[in-house]
Amino acid sequence: MSLLTRRRETVPCTVEVSHRFxxxxxxxxxxxxxxxxxxxxxxxxxxxxxxxxxxxIREDRQATxxxxxxxxxxxxxxxxxxxxxELCEFSFSEEIRL
Numbered sequence: 001m002s003l004l005t006r007r008r009e010t011v012p013c014t015v016e017v018s019h020r021f022x023x024x025x026x027x028x029x030x031x032x033x034x035x036x037x038x039x040x041x042x043x044x045x046x047x048x049x050x051x052x053x054x055x056x057i058r059e060d061r062q063a064t065x066x067x068x069x070x071x072x073x074x075x076x077x078x079x080x081x082x083x084x085x086e087l088c089e090f091s092f093s094e095e096i097r098l
């Protein structure tokens with residue numbers, strides 16, 4: 001891993017999009033066992049997958065993983081906790097505060 005250089009990998013993946021009452025989700029699984037680390041970027045190639053109500057769609061695709069440089073990875077780890085704490089300041093309850 002280089003201090004400043006990024007590298008790219010093209011890997012096979014499976015995209016699953018669910019639009020059901022029980023589960024509303026979109027997942028990408030790398031078929032070759034690749035793992036995404038802090039700072040890495042993933043682009044899944046192809047047209048957007050749109051599931052109608054009640055459907056679950058699975059498609060095989062290609063994805064490009066751009067690996068973060070060592071400096072980017074360290075920066076992401078150092079600042080990631082601070083960004084997470086911003087989310088903790090908000091409440092998602094239905095209670096109305098005046």
